[in-house]
Amino acid sequence: MSSSRLRPSMSKPRVRFAPSPTGYLHIGGARTALFNWLWARKLGGTFILRIEDTDQARSTDESVQIILDGMRWLGLDYDEGPGVGGPHGPYYQMQRLALYREFADKLVAEGKAYRCYATKEELDRLRKEAEAKKQQFFYPHLWRDKGPADWVEGAPYVVRFKTPLSGETVFDDMVFGPIRAPHDTIQDFVLLRSDGVPLYNFGAVIDDYTMGVNLVGRGSDHIINTVPQILLYQALGAEVPRFAHLPMMLTPDGKKMSKRVADQQGIDVPVDNYRSKGWLPDAVLNYIARFGWASGDQEYFTRAELIEKFDWAHCGNKDGRYDKKKAWWVSGQHLRATADAALAAAVVPFLAARGVTVAADDARLLGAIPLVKPRAETLVDVADQTVYFFTDGVDFDEKAAAKFLVAESVGALEGLVEVLSEASDWSVEGLHHRVEAWLAASGREIKQVAQPARVALTGRAASPGLFEVMSVLGKEVSLDRLRAAARKASVTA
């Protein structure tokens, strides 16, 4: 008996993410990668990255690099794959051609597949004819029942699978439950092209089989491929893996999230966009994890919590629509949860992009971060809201200056300069007390002074608290800016 043989469900998961390098790393693809990765990390399994580059017309090396970079940025490290190797490599399909050929020949020899010499042109013609007659095109079993004696030596041929003519296959999807498909709706699909390069279903099955993948987690657009693949596993005499399909991520109006339509709706599809827009990787993971998966009422998850709590049983099976506002809220939550020092280090390159060179441990930066944190959702926001701490003088927002740096403000600005010039305690508390006292003595209200002072110090009408800003800016810079603004106000008056 084979009791010594471990059943897939008993062994550690071997899962994979198998993107095709035809462009960018899709946010939906990242979610597929994430769920597989989480499962492997949770159970101490193996996460494999495999590049499905068999579409030679569209695959590019640049795209491979983008995918690799994206995976690294997200922190989805793989145990086997490009760069790290592994016992079942190579991990690029185009480097595994001999393997596919071998299995294809074996299936043909066993009568489970066959050579089809029909040309693409011939089939296209038949397809067109069927369409013209409003008929469903179905591969006519041109070569299904022929054998080696009929082979045309030297002529190009494809290898087709001999799909059972009747019966049906049912599989138990880990998120969708039982799914069935009658065999007579499945054509004799192509395994190997005439140039020897495998098509998706064949390449994926041979690789998953030879790489020992025991759980296939992928998008629900692959549900349709699952039964043909199971038939292949059976023809190969291989153990069929478990399947887990994830519902689709759609645009806000329910369309497929292609880059073009997403762009129109202001949705970021390429993972790289999140990086350039100043998201933290963990925030991206949190948002996409909660898309189609939930753990009770919890919304905020750290990476460790995701690993601890993820399971396929709590994945939903309903396609969802991208919610931009919620996505950015999640980003803000992670930003706020990040330690100041880490945030400072992360924002340095974004400040550099704005022409500001600062060290991650710069005291002003470290002082500014906590002020800006509750007001920012991304590193871009943090950079935008901290630049003025590092520039010579301020870049005035025109509307703000026009509204607040006016004749009526000159007195307040000059008064502030006067009272603060004598200040020795430049702490938030010290500044607060000193200004309060001055306000009381001069019969002014903070409301009249705050906005002009804010514009003077930051150039904008919105900013962190005045005393906090001045404290970080320091006495000299603060007074300089106040004086400059007073002059500007009197000139424009």
Next chain:
RNA sequence: GGCCCCAUCGUCUAGUGGUUAGGACAUCAGCCUCUCACGUUGGUAACCCGGGUUCAAGUCCCGGUGGGGUCGCCA
């Protein structure tokens, strides 16, 4: 069109026969307040429709409708 799948607030979702149908984003109102935020309090808001099964249905079954996927020598 054939085949497959799906259906709880506007959105993401909790819910596995008995709940005042919960949370979050968004939205509205209030509080906080030097601006903007953050935070906080409260409100509006959902079980697609029709049949069954059952003492009892958002939960199970059937049909309809709506939505998605897929029908390649793409993946």
